[in-house]
Amino acid sequence: MVGKAEPVNGSVKSGSNQSIPATMQSPLKKSDLIPNLSLKTLKLKTKQQELLIRVSILCLVYVLAFITRLFSVLRYESMIHEFDPYFNYRTTLFLTEKGFYEFWNWFDSESWYPLGRIIGGTLYPGLMVTAAIIYWLLRFLRFAIHIREVCVLTAPFFASNTTLVAYFFGKEVWDSGAGLVAAALIAICPGYISRSVAGSYDNEGVAIFALLLTFYLFVKAVNTGSLAWALASAFAYFYMVSAWGGYVFIINLIPLYVLVLLITGRYSMRLYVAYNSMYVLGMLLAMQIRFVGFQHVQSGEHMAAMGVFFLLQVFFFLDWVKHLLSDTKLFQAFLRITVTTAIGVGAIALGVGMASGYISPWTGRFYSLLDPTYAKDHIPIIASVSEHQPTAWSSFMFDFHILLFLFPAGLYFCFKRLSDATIFIVMYGLTSMYFAGVMVRLILVATPAVCLISAIAVSATIKNLTLVARAKSKVTQTGSVRGSSSSKGSSKPFQRNGAIALLLGAFYLLSKYATHCTWVTSEAYSSPSIVLAARGAHGNRVIFDDYREAYFWLRKNTPPDAKVMSWWDYGYQITAMGNRTVIVDNNTWNNTHIATVGRAMSSYEDEAYEIMRSLDVDYVLVVFGGVTGYSSDDINKFLWMVRIGGGVFPVIKEPDYLVNGEYRVDKGAAPKMLNCLMYKLSYYRFGELTTEYGKPPGYDRARGVEIGNKDIKLEYLEEAFTTSNWIVRIYKVKPPNNRW
């Protein structure tokens, strides 16, 4: 070191030794350099260590949320699942090919023949626009990816983003520890995974992200009173409105929250600024979506928000008058008059609005959430969807596992430390849990609330336990009055050991949660529904790809303007993959049209032929599970066809198809059942087939009986195609006979 300094300084050796500053010692020999760096610069301060831990946890959680949803992509292939996502995929394809203007003004004549569907005005465009933007961004960066890959992976990407929002939300409501736990819990919670696996290209995948973002920004606005956060939450609300019809939950929960704050005496200027900005701007933005239109001022479901808006103005006005007046008695009288007048005027306005019909009443879908028995009695289409059934305890357990224990504990912690933010999260949790109890599908909406509240419980409990575990033995003799209750001294190691044991127990429970979630994701929620898998005789996996086989046959072997009649479940898939016009599809917006198809399926062949000729039907598609034992086929859904058809056309009576109230397809079945179109189309030529060893030919494996009518002759239709496992059967409608 000394040798090098000499020529720089150019002075005498003795002098140069003292004049070497400390900084000259660092840029010297490399071997001295590295130990200095590793010892001094890598020793971070505690704050930096904490930041590093937090960031690395969030990165790991982000990656975890993405990869846990990839089971079906790894097992099968990158394809779109289920039914609804196929419509979303088709519209996204249209958007990327034709552009936004064509998409927004699209009238589709390939579905609901002969009515057509105004797609531009009857869908929520958020999902498609999001996927299209990601696609165009990747294309701009010269990644040549097919739009299908983007669609398949949109939902896991947004699930990862949801974990980040959950972290910030947890930090806002409780502290950063709770935020981290919330992010980790929501990343793997099966309730959310069920609708956001890779391939499930559906509105909820994006909507839950928008929901949580709106709630987070609104709570932040209420906590800070800043206009910027309130406007940001309005834009997040706009994104939510564009993404999913469940935005009605937001526009009712937030006014309810404001009302609860007003009742508990927590009115403040922050709340006023936050709610007003969010409501006005949010409402104006929401009206830009054609499907929503003017519902925010016309529909009964949105009136609560407007009522609370006016109530807040009244509160503000009263506050201002109170500030001006110095006489409390005068103010009391004024208060009574104002409140009476305000409530009177509001009630009159609401009454006039509803009586004149300007404000429409609650629609059936949302009314059945408040009164669950309504759908069962009045609207069979809503009642028939399996996702709309009420929830049993095992569904809760499946989707939440130990979060069901932690939820009430978290509520306790929230009630112990009430603030504006915890009141919000409690209300969100309670209302969403009630709705989750009414309809299985809504467990998805409850999942973020349950994860957040459980995270509060976990974080608070673990904090308490670690405090006990890390407590240093202090000197207790000096002036400690409550020395007896603090119980230090002899029982200290016991407490420490107990706390450590409890910590290990907590980690054990959380690890069991992770195991459960991964098992559920892998076994229950990663099935594409369009490709079926079963275990063969020797334990090997057998794949049934019949659906896609049938749709591809339709695409290649039928004239381009052919019209296909099937039950509404398969409409979207037929249009997207088969590229043919359908009569009814999953949108179910026209009950009479669906009832016409239901009537055709349940009538005798000649009556059905009349209906099919009137609808210009060329092909009929039925799904049949008798050979494979597939239980979601059309024969099992047949009673719903009868009910829906009978709801509009009284000639179809459900008791005609039942025997002593029982639904049978074997010899003892009702004669109308044995000769209706659906029966004939499902079991045509099935009587000759032996499906199982030791059973007679014509043994239906899905119902477990031998069919009653084996000798089926079709007069007006002929068989066009049956897939390799007989799951999808397509029939051609014969043109009428030539006249003599």
Place this chain on the structure above:
Amino acid sequence: MRSKPETQSLTAATEPPSSTSMDPIFHLLRILPFGFLRPPKLRLKLPTLTLPSPMTVYALVLLTYFMVVSGIVYDVIVEPPGIGSTQDRATGSVRPVVFLPGRVNGQYIVEGLSSGFMFVLGGVGVVLMDLALDRNRTKSVKVSYATAGIASVVIAYMMSMLFIRIKIPAYLR
């Protein structure tokens, strides 16, 4: 802002004597029925509405949570039997079946209620553990809370696992 009768009455009655009221409905009632009717002298007090304490609300919330998580809506709509039954093939006697087999989203009433009770027990256990760490209690109370809490959580978790294993035989396999 409202420019309505309130402001007019405000300006009109800036120095009211303390005995008369500004309320127009009060004046109307004073003239019309009570001009000739004499109300009896009752010693009634308007009940004062106070907000319940947070812990009261929490108890109600816990009760509601128990009902929802037991699947009460499912019970009301689908109306399953309280407990199922199968007929023993050999002897012909009717045996009760507690857990509805075969489906994840189906239950009998009793199985729903018992599972809901286990979930609430687990939650209450965690709450008891937190109460045990509160400084203002005697040591024996703290110890008993802690023991009860830990026992509740352990029992609730084990029973829930047992229930789900009975209901779905392929669970975690």
